[in-house]
Amino acid sequence: MLSDPNITLFLRNLLPWAGGFFKIISEVGDIPFYVAIIFVAYWTFGKREAILTSLVMVASVFVNYWLKYFIANPRPSNTPPNNYWYEGVEAINFGTPSGHAQSSATFYGWLSGKLRKWWMLLLSTVLVFLIGISRVYLGVHYLGNVLPGWGIGIVLVLVTLQLESQLTSFAARYKSEYLRLALFVFGFIVTFASSFLPFPPGDNFGAYGGMIMGLGIAVPLEQGFVDFESVSHFRSTIAVVGVVVGVMLVLGAMLGLSQFLPTAEIWLRTLRYFIVVVLGIFIWPLIFKKVGL
Secondary structure (H helix, E strand, O other), X not given: OOOOOHHHHHHHHHOOOOHHHHHHHHHHOOHHHXXXXXXXXXXXXXHHHHXXXXXXXXXXXXXXXXXXXXXXXXXXXXXXXXXXXXXXXXXXXXXXXXXXXXXXXXXHHHHHHHHOOHHHXXXXXXXXXXXXXXXXXXXXXXXXXXXXXXXXXXXXXXXXXXXXXXXXHHHOOOOHXXXXXXXXXXXXXXXXXXXXXXXXXXXXXXXXXXXXXXXXXXXXXXHHHOOOOHHHOOOOHHHHHHHHHHHHHHHXXXXXXXXXXXXXXXXXXXXXXXXXXXXHHHHHHHHHHXXXX
């Protein structure tokens, strides 16, 4: 029943006007949206909190990628006569667990756990539900793909919140340079190993390896050569413009560089996401500081 595409047809018959709405909601649950929010938080709210959030999200997409890889559960059909995918919607990789469902449960659940505000919990619950349902409505997931995505994301958040102090104490035993280097090496090794494995449909590990390696390099670069105070931003119109331009540059690099560093080539995709992370964490803050924002 949970893998019945008729649930998609039922939702579309129930809400025939909602296709455009769910396409927008689905974008709110996609990686570029989270990247933009995390970088804005990094530049304007708090570096430590943003980096911690990025690590939690990287852990989530890492788990999701490999669960999808080994479960290898196909998505609903997108070939006639049984094409369930909504017009104009694309999806990559296998179906279980839903990456949108898991990432939304992780991201908004993490924010709710850290802020501990009733309104954030309510907003997060609504968004996580809508993002998961959007994937069923759009026909790229069965409900049976979405439910485990929600569950894994929630469990990941609860475990991380519970172990946060222990993990922080463990990390404090080692020099930060060693931890960043270990993160970079880990990202490289997993990307290298995955390059010898068959790729899942339309996807590979390059994006996640690039983000992991980017964090391992960009954070110490920023700490050593920039060390800007993120909370000082948004105090002027120029600073606001700088943040908006920064978001445009980061997303432009992520999407625009795909013409030169395509997804299909794992190491070129790795380089693209590495550049995105370095641009957002090191290069743009360096420009912020140089021009006195």
